[in-house]
Amino acid sequence: MSDLSTLVQGIQAGNMRALARACRLIDERDPCAFELLKRIFTHEERAYVIGVTGTPGAGKSTLVDGLILLYLGQGKRVAVLAVDPTSPYSGGAILGDRIRMQQHFTDEGVFIRSIATRGHLGGLSRSTGDVLHVLHASTFDIVILETVGVGQDELEVTQLADTTLVVMAPGQGDDIQAIKAGILEVADVFAVNKSDRVGADATVQDLQQMLALRRMPTGVGKMQGHTAVSTLRAAPEAEVGEWLPPILKTVAHRQEGLADLVDAFSKHREFLTTTEAGKAIQAQRQVAEFRAILYQALIDAVDARFAEQLSEKLRDIVDGRADPYSSAELLVRSAMGESEP
Amino acid sequence: MSDLSTLVQGIQAGNMRALARACRLIDERDPCAFELLKRIFTHEERAYVIGVTGTPGAGKSTLVDGLILLYLGQGKRVAVLAVDPTSPYSGGAILGDRIRMQQHFTDEGVFIRSIATRGHLGGLSRSTGDVLHVLHASTFDIVILETVGVGQDELEVTQLADTTLVVMAPGQGDDIQAIKAGILEVADVFAVNKSDRVGADATVQDLQQMLALRRMPTGVGKMQGHTAVSTLRAAPEAEVGEWLPPILKTVAHRQEGLADLVDAFSKHREFLTTTEAGKAIQAQRQVAEFRAILYQALIDAVDARFAEQLSEKLRDIVDGRADPYSSAELLVRSAMGESEP
Numbered sequence: 001m002s003d004l005s006t007l008v009q010g011i012q013a014g015n016m017r018a019l020a021r022a023c024r025l026i027d028e029r030d031p032c033a034f035e036l037l038k039r040i041f042t043h044e045e046r047a048y049v050i051g052v053t054g055t056p057g058a059g060k061s062t063l064v065d066g067l068i069l070l071y072l073g074q075g076k077r078v079a080v081l082a083v084d085p086t087s088p089y090s091g092g093a094i095l096g097d098r099i100r101m102q103q104h105f106t107d108e109g110v111f112i113r114s115i116a117t118r119g120h121l122g123g124l125s126r127s128t129g130d131v132l133h134v135l136h137a138s139t140f141d142i143v144i145l146e147t148v149g150v151g152q153d154e155l156e157v158t159q160l161a162d163t164t165l166v167v168m169a170p171g172q173g174d175d176i177q178a179i180k181a182g183i184l185e186v187a188d189v190f191a192v193n194k195s196d197r198v199g200a201d202a203t204v205q206d207l208q209q210m211l212a213l214r215r216m217p218t219g220v221g222k223m224q225g226h227t228a229v230s231t232l233r234a235a236p237e238a239e240v241g242e243w244l245p246p247i248l249k250t251v252a253h254r255q256e257g258l259a260d261l262v263d264a265f266s267k268h269r270e271f272l273t274t275t276e277a278g279k280a281i282q283a284q285r286q287v288a289e290f291r292a293i294l295y296q297a298l299i300d301a302v303d304a305r306f307a308e309q310l311s312e313k314l315r316d317i318v319d320g321r322a323d324p325y326s327s328a329e330l331l332v333r334s335a336m337g338e339s340e341p
Numbered sequence: 342m343s344d345l346s347t348l349v350q351g352i353q354a355g356n357m358r359a360l361a362r363a364c365r366l367i368d369e370r371d372p373c374a375f376e377l378l379k380r381i382f383t384h385e386e387r388a389y390v391i392g393v394t395g396t397p398g399a400g401k402s403t404l405v406d407g408l409i410l411l412y413l414g415q416g417k418r419v420a421v422l423a424v425d426p427t428s429p430y431s432g433g434a435i436l437g438d439r440i441r442m443q444q445h446f447t448d449e450g451v452f453i454r455s456i457a458t459r460g461h462l463g464g465l466s467r468s469t470g471d472v473l474h475v476l477h478a479s480t481f482d483i484v485i486l487e488t489v490g491v492g493q494d495e496l497e498v499t500q501l502a503d504t505t506l507v508v509m510a511p512g513q514g515d516d517i518q519a520i521k522a523g524i525l526e527v528a529d530v531f532a533v534n535k536s537d538r539v540g541a542d543a544t545v546q547d548l549q550q551m552l553a554l555r556r557m558p559t560g561v562g563k564m565q566g567h568t569a570v571s572t573l574r575a576a577p578e579a580e581v582g583e584w585l586p587p588i589l590k591t592v593a594h595r596q597e598g599l600a601d602l603v604d605a606f607s608k609h610r611e612f613l614t615t616t617e618a619g620k621a622i623q624a625q626r627q628v629a630e631f632r633a634i635l636y637q638a639l640i641d642a643v644d645a646r647f648a649e650q651l652s653e654k655l656r657d658i659v660d661g662r663a664d665p666y667s668s669a670e671l672l673v674r675s676a677m678g679e680s681e682p
Contacts, residue, residue, distance in 0.1 A: 034670070038667050041664035041665070041666055043664075286655075286659050287658075290658050290665040293665045294643070294665075294669040294672060294673070295640050295643075296669075297669040297673045298643060298673050301673050301677060302635070302639060305677070310635075313631070314628050314631055317628075317631050318628070323384075324382070324627075324634045324635075325375060325379040326382075327631065328634045328635040328638040329638060331635060332638045332642050336646070337677065
């Protein structure tokens, strides 16, 4: 326990080693991690989390590097969580390069950590959420949550961000077509990067059209699948729909347009914290997060406390003596202290 | 209950309306669905499930149509589940077109159903798994599980298939690069479609190289994240690695190469059912599926039985009076009939 207290102090002081150790505990699903998270959870002084996602080849990494530079120049403490959808088996080469490129930032006090998908249902966003709480309890002003690629998993991760930036480049029409549904729902700000190239204005127009066509208000899409309890429902559509994602042109490698981006982030932050619609979105996110934490804790508890029954039932199923649905029902009843029927 | 019996009989008789109704119950997470699944679950006479995924533009739909034709020609009963990653809000336009195209197949007794992503963690693959059990209990010989796109979610869905076909087209080098990690792990058979185009041989060679480089044996990659209980571990590496995914060239719109594909499916099926390695893979899938069913049942039970405590705790969290981790711990203890500390 005194060891845990040291770790908590280290995190609160912004000690890089303590932060890395906490991330490792979470990553390895160490039982201490839950205890740690209970101890460090804070409602106050949270870092602002900016999710960055976008199509491959849009220059996302360069843009993130530019944002880090800009925030460092403002005297801000910055952390970067890079979410890598590649499997541990393939070595995560894409992100490896990325991390090596950013090595110089670590000298300036930027905390960089990669989180690899484990193929575990919901596991990725849950452990990312846990790591975010460690960073909230530490000394950071800004956390950049960067995803490689823009699949459904990545979109889910951006639900953990306060503000989500979607980065595209000119001439990626097909890519946009393929993923637009998800993107429209998660984007709070759009960047058309490499906007010195041909077709930038057309991409901006495409995005504008898509935004005009979309039927659902901002924020609501992000929460789909998580049923908020009735007392915490979002405000009605008209109010929830107040935020209109701006579309900004950038040339990241020349730092062009990045100050405007940061400005848009601030405006979105203001929207979240000062308007009823924004507060409703934040409350919904808290609800969704609590559910995710609760469900994971439930699963962990059943796995730990009913290990024997679980493997007994598994044997019956594999041997064809029982069906998984009835077995699940019996195990749930037994776990909840109800007698089997 | 007599209503449920009628439904069960309808499913077993291959009645299209009964099948559609069962799918709807599952889709809407109707409490009856669980009861139904318990009743219809069968260890015998299962349909063979072929997962089809691949890069956009590879001609997957045409290839699936070709496979349907081929199987129908063999007198087989065919069902198609099309998994649509687009959100309900955007209307799932891609799949809408797809379904309309396939309308003529329904006249020949092909059961076609689309399953839309709900943005729910793990929800997609779970409800797809449930629908598969309905089809297993019915009269089908072949189920084609087709995914739009090839994100992590789609790859997860293919875990539900007995045999997974990955479709690509020449000149999609970048796409392959971006997704190769996932694809190598799920593919049991590769099709290089549109192979009358320039670059087909290069794509075949790229795939061959990737397969040669991969470090992990077939099947193991698919199960990552699901820890099998010790008694059900897969056979050691050398044996698990017996299946080498064949790479076949096809021109789907001319039905070229499809018979070879079907032949490869049969060989893979034989591998799964007759070898120790194959049986281990199937057992692992059953284990993973049981865990998924169990976890969903747990979550549903807690949501239903502890609704009041849940919304109380949610209010405390949103109002900043409690942290989600401690609240989750208390609720789990209470759900499991343990006294709060």
